[in-house]
Amino acid sequence: MSNTRLITGDAVKQMQEIDSSSIDLIIADPPYNLGKNYGNNYDAKKFDEYLSFTNSWLQQAHRLLKYNGTVYVFMGFRFISYLFNILERDLKMYFRNWIVWHYTQGIGKTKGFSPRHDDILMFTKSDEFKFNLDAVRVPQKYYRERNNMRGANPGDVWEFSHVHYCNGNRQNHPTQKPEGLIERMVLASSCKGDRVLDPFSGSGTTLRVCQQLKRDCIGIEINSDYVKMTQKRLSEPFKGFDSVDPRMERVPLDLRRPDIRDEYLENHKKWFLSNHENAMKKFVQSVESVYGDQSSKQLSLFE
Template sequence: MKADETSTAWLDQVYCEDALAGLSRIPDGAVDLILTDPPYNLGKDYGNASDQQTVEEFLQWTERWIDAALPKLKDNGSLYIFTTWRFSPEIFVMLKKRMTMMNEIIWDRRVPSMGGSVRSFSSVHDTVGFFVRRKDYYFDLDAVRIPYDAATKKARSRSIFIGAKWLEVGYNPKDLWSVSRLHREHAERVDHPTQKPLEIIERMIKASCPPGGVVLDLFMGSGTTAVAARRTGRRFVGFELNGEYCRITAERLAALDGAPAPSPEPATAPRAKPRARAKAAAPDTTTINSLE
């Protein structure tokens, strides 16, 4: 069914179930942006075996969820996918067969220069692919421009620069994003092993999802995509296998609304070892669905 043929009950929800099983809840052509951070297959413990597959199994599974998710995207929609350099070549080729690649974004995690391998160069970045369906994709550069500092503006004070829009609104973010990973002392940090900073997720949403539009995250984790969507005036929908992560997401969303976190139905999803994936409900618009 198309988006205008169904109800909108699926909006502002994170379903505690496998995305491959639950994507049928979302109408085709209903989503403005797919923004997702799937398991990297590096052996991390998310309370299940999703990050512990063989290379062949992992790539086959990745292709399955890509093919299931893309029909949900509008014709002018976009996709951002976090991945690791170990698998980005294969995953990007999969997506290039289906979409147009606009950028490879490097997230410099600002890892301290200590420790690491003694047999190779230390890996301190994540790779992000930015893909679109067609040439007239939605993209709001002004929403994510980076302001110039006072010294730069002063240096550009000659008459030839007067009235220049770019000088007032700032410059285009480059494809190298230097944003610190979340340490234990960061206020937004929750109990999840690979939580992404809101700064990064909000930049993607502001640039590639119109106000009031819909963001889909197939691997919601600690709920950062849902929180970023709520903070920026967008709708969201997502999936998460781990019931504990769903609880964390609910708490994060409730904190935004100044309301007590709802009590999700008992989830049968395995619980992470202390980590958890979450999605939450706003007072009247968000619900956490435990369906396993």
């Protein structure tokens, strides 16, 4: 069982109370300073005030991370260059990836191009860091014997749908992140029993994901209403994460040899769709559309 701890309070002040070098992974989705209403506080600091706030919590994040720890930070376009500068030049952290979260629906503009992505920076505290590639591979489009049947690196452009208002897991929060998006970070950069911190817990997605993936997690949230909402969310039965990379639902082409196809289908569920029971139906449809009834015996594994 994982240990989840949810703290009500200011991120910087509460982070100061946590022991140095005690956190394996930090996933942070701070306010972007775009004027959004988060209930009891508005996301509308003056430019220099916001940079000072960013610098303060990042310094704490650096202190808290273990030597081999990793931080992922969501950030809007206006401040991401400043964030990068603090992480790399001021804190001397190691840049790993600039991840693009691509989504298909968003704000519609009549002048200029509508935004369809968010940016996520991945930095590590040192040149030694955890990265569990096998835990986050995606199915290949084509199977070739020289390739790893286990799947391919997902790359740095991630497609996950927003958690739409019709989704049963939708919370009353303006910037709720998809569970599948957070799942990839947790699986890639931590192991079971590791300690994860989300200093801006919001709707509680990171805590919910860690709860299911058997990581200990600390969440900090300034809005007491969101804390109560998260506590309720953590107590609800788990029916599968609310989002999945669409590539996880596809079956590789060229699995014509029955022995290779049978082996692959037996492993697909545990490799790619663990915690995603709600994606099984689409995967079965993909198999049937490519291979017809040749794999009916193997498809029974997904029922």
